[in-house]
Amino acid sequence: DADVTQTPRNRITKTGKRIMLECSQTKGHDRMYWYRQDPGLGLRLIYYSFDVKDINKGEISDGYSVSRQAQAKFSLSLESAIPNQTALYFCATSDPTGGNTGELFFGEGSRLTVL
Amino acid sequence: QKEVEQNSGPLSVPEGAIASLNCTYSDRGSQSFFWYRQYSGKSPELIMSIYSNGDKEDGRFTAQLNKASQYVSLLIRDSQPSDSATYLCAVTPSGGSNYKLTFGKGTLLTVNP
Numbered sequence: 001d002a003d004v005t006q007t008p009r010n011r012i013t014k015t016g017k018r019i020m021l022e023c024s025q026t027k028g029h030d031r032m033y034w035y036r037q038d039p040g041l042g043l044r045l046i047y048y049s050f051d052v053k054d055i056n057k058g059e060i061s062d063g064y065s066v067s068r069q070a071q072a073k074f075s076l077s078l079e080s081a082i083p084n085q086t087a088l089y090f091c092a093t094s095d096p097t098g099g100n101t102g103e104l105f106f107g108e109g110s111r112l113t114v115l
Numbered sequence: 116q117k118e119v120e121q122n123s124g125p126l127s128v129p130e131g132a133i134a135s136l137n138c139t140y141s142d143r144g145s146q147s148f149f150w151y152r153q154y155s156g157k158s159p160e161l162i163m164s165i166y167s168n169g170d171k172e173d174g175r176f177t178a179q180l181n182k183a184s185q186y187v188s189l190l191i192r193d194s195q196p197s198d199s200a201t202y203l204c205a206v207t208p209s210g211g212s213n214y215k216l217t218f219g220k221g222t223l224l225t226v227n228p
Binding site: 031040041042043044045048050058090096102103106107109 | 123149159
């Protein structure tokens, strides 16, 4: 089983619908992230969390919200989905105690299509 | 907005050749630099990290860093078809926020048998 698991892996929805993407990890890492990837735009940080009580906005947080339900779980919500939120979404974790603070461990991705 | 620039490619090399991937960054205070590999339809995975000027070798991979020129590169020797992937350059910003990577858009590498 993957250390960082995302559900759903694929989702097609309509404009205005509420969508939740879920992420769970078994790596024991405190830091968790949500990124989106668009063709030609690379990976962009949406939100990040250092622990259950510490949640921070990334560079493109508008239109998104997150919830850190536990150390191992970090969910991303789109309250009212719009077509330009169609993208590939990645959850990631990192362990700052290991020294290599730039190493992110990614989930398999959730492909979201908003019609 | 701090930027990380990569040639989007595609970069096409024959099997056995050296592939050279380049990256420039705008934040002069950046301290940590990373190369991630992403196969089509898969998630990125870290293949190299470099923190000091010079070269760092790991098997067929060599990362090169020149902070004065704000330039980091990845060389892949004896390229194999299995190296065909998108390579993402990532940089940590100055100011100690080493958890907030800025990614380049990636360079697509194709190694032809």
